[in-house]
Amino acid sequence: MDRPNDVDSTNMITEMPIDAAETVEMVEAVEDAEKPLYIRCHNFTKLSAIIQLLNLKKGNEMYSSTYEVKKAFKAMGSGNEYTDLAACPTYGKSRWKVDEQKNKIYNNIPAKCLWYFPIIPRFKRLSQSKTTTKDLTWNATERKVDVGVLSHPANSPAWAAIDDKYPDLACEPRNLRLGISADGVDMNRGNRSHSVWSVLTVIYNLPPWLCMKRKFIMLSLLISGTPGNNIDVFLAPFIDNLQLLFDFGVATYDAYAQEHFKLHAVVLWTINDYPTLGTLSGCPYNDFQGYAVCGEETQCIRLSESNKQGYAGHRRFLPYGHPSRRQKKEFNGQQEFSPSPEPMNGEEIYNRNVGESLTRTVLNVPEKTKDGYKARLDLVHCGLKPELHPQIEGNNTTLPAAGCTLTKEEKDKLCETLYNLKVPQSKEIIVDELDKLQEELCVTLCLLEKHFPPSFSNVMIHLNVHLTREVKLCGPIFFRWMYPFERFMKVIKGYVRNKNRPEGCIAEENVTEETIEFFSQFLKRMVTVGIPPDNHNNCGIHKSVDSSSIADSTPVSAAKSVEVFAELFNKAHFFVLQNTSEVLLYIKNGVKRDKLGYTLVELKRLGHKGDPFILASQAQQVFYVTDLLDQKMSIVFKTPPKNYKDTYEDVDE
Structure with missing residues (x-):
């Protein structure tokens, strides 16, 4: 396809016509010259597209209808x-x-509405592209294996367990490892709320910078309404295809190797929010055994005043000699020496967010806080923390300040910190550090249990005690969280043009987009659907990039050559002398450590204004959070390591 013609609307009208009707038509033509052909179209306007079509000669091969x-x-x-x-x-x-x-x-x-998009022909279609087929073998051909490091699901014990149990599946690197996500999205039909459930499939054979991108997230099922306990009926055709791929495989052509092979697939895990997990697994998620991993060992109490369950007992997960195990008054009035429960395995199991609860409680958000009047009555009912019981004087009821109660000034500082906080995403996990992380997590949960009322410890708080175990088994959490799938559901929600038929709109748009994306791989100068553009130099869309490429001659971002003069050379020499161990003891550089071990720096202090150099060993990416106790200082946090260079920013498309 030829490049679009640029239409300069500023030169179109040199003299306005006298007739009013002609004037209106000319103004509309100018608007068409500037109006994008469709939303987020940067190459064509409405007028330039018409000009391109008019330039086509007779006898062309365009479809006529x-x-x-x-x-x-x-x-x-x-x-x-x-x-x-x-x-x-x-x-x-x-x-x-x-x-x-x-x-x-x-x-x-219709008796029941289901849109099923068969996965087998789509998997086979992926192998028709040489670039995609090569990427699908990344886990076996280009993945960097570091012992004790988790950077991809292929490094995880779950992946290794499947390879050990099914060696025939493991011997072919082109066999697919899948993740399945199911969740509902509200379409809001005017004044009526209408839910549509989607089942999405993601492929883990791909490199980590591709496998969670929109292009490789496949819409497999679309269910009208909430399926409830009948979800197995809707999943039946999807499960049949998965069973066929696992047991027998399908003949597929590999465009990269130019050969036929038998394609198999296996599901590693499902990815859901917690209520959906209860629906899919058949396990209740809000009663006394509300967490499937703990089962009968779940410690839960009924809070009659708040009319909810409280999940406590996190001291069981602490080391046996930890001081919190012997404390009584601060917890439930008893010491805790029970061991942590053994997780249930797959044969025993058929099969909101902590930050939200925490901020709503410490900020005392009306009707959202976990430390309200009913929560204090639960303390009375359980005989815990008498100093926090409601105080009734006549017609007035006062709730004494708890340890989590903040003043207005403290609330302002907390909100400002959270607003300005930008934390990078971890790409690599050191296995040996997970045990220490688990201990710190358990201590944090015990502190929350100590200072917050029992109603705060709902099942979502309890889930955190098992996160480290899941990371050990399955790898980094960002391969299994709901964010990419929720972004995808936002995209398909935007497909809806007719709110009376949302499922039909989604189905038609999804099929059209996938077909266009497949064709675009064989055309030049076509923008790939579902993968953000590369913002770095010399990094192609499908270039395999590992950590070694960071040290080569390719710049990570825009770069230019600099000629080193004598003055600049002397500055470099002086910097090396300043950073010798003998001299560092006498240099005050505006850096200090607080009692918790955090590094604090004074960013406004220009101690190195004329010094453009650092040692290679000092080059480390960090981010800063303003210390609201001393706003001149900023707290330094190190960026978690990653084992590859992610050339595509994780953005909403």
Whole structure:
């Protein structure tokens, strides 16, 4: 395709016509010259696209009708083979709603609505692209293996366990490892709330900078309404395809190796929010055994005044000799010497956010805080912390200040810190550090249990005690959290043009986008759908980049050559002398440590204004958080390491 013609609207009108109607038409033409062809289109305007089409010569190979375009799409595997059926091809049940009492069939009113996008032809289509097929073997051919480091699911014990149990699956690196996510999205049909459930599939064979990108997240199922306990009925065709891929495989052509092979696939895990996990696994998520891993060993108490469950007992996860195990008054009035519960395995199990609860409580948000009047009555009922019991004087009831109660000034400082805090995402996990992290996490949960009322410790708080175990088994958490899937659901929600038929809009747009994306891989100068543009120099969209490339001649960002003169050389020499161990003892550089061991720096102190150098050993990425107790100082936090260079920023597309 030729490059778009740039239309200069500023030179289109040199003299306005006298006739008013002609004037309006000319103004509209100018607006068309500046109006993008579609949302986020940067290459074409409405007028430039028309000019491109008019430039086409007679006898061109363009499709002459929408019907021909749909035929081409169907050839790519995007048709619907069950469009005209009136009964289920498997069970023979009527497609339409049936009133059994009146023995009446309501034609054109479906009994249940499900949109299934078969995954097998889409997996086979991935192998038709040489670049994508090469990326699908990254885990076996280019992945850097560091003992004791988790940077990709392929490094995890879960991946290794499947390889050990199914060696035939492991011997072919092109066999797919999948993750499945299910969740609902509210479409809001005018005044009515309407939920649509989506089941998404992600492929973990890809490099870490690609596998969670929108292009490789596949919409597999679309369910109208909330499926509830009948979700197994809707999942049936999806499960059948997964079973076929696991047991028998399908013949597939590898465009990169130019050979046929048998493609198999296996599901590593499912990714859901906690209520959805209860729906999929058949386990209750809000009763006395509300956490599937602990099962009968879950410590839960019923808070009659708050009408909810409280999940405590986090002292069981501390080291046996920890001082908190012997404390009584600060917890439930008893010492705790029980061991931590053994996690239930897969045969024993059929199968909001902590920060939100914490901030709402310390900021005392009305009707959202966990430290309200009913929470204090729970303390009375349990006989805990009498100093915090409600004080009734006549018609007035006063709640004594708790340890988590903040003054207005402290609330302002907390909000300012959270507003300005930008924490980088970790890309690499050192396995030996996880045990220490687990101990620190358990201490934190015990401190929350000590200073907050029992109603604060809901099941979402309790989940954190098991996060370290999941990281040990499955690898970095950002490969399994809900954020990429929630961003994808935001995208498909934007597909809806007709709120009375949201599922149909999503289905049609999704099929169209996938087909266009497949065609775009064979065309030049086409922007890839679902992968953000590369912001670094000389980093192609599909270039495999590992940690070694950071040290090569390719700059991470824009760079330029600098000629070193004598003055600059002397500054470099002086800097090296300043950083010798003998001299560092006598230099005051505005850096200090607080009693908790954090490094504090005074950023406004220009002690090195004329010094542009650092030693290579000092080059480390950090981020700063203002110390609100002394706003001249900033707290230094080190950026977590990552084992590769992520060339694509994680942005909403």
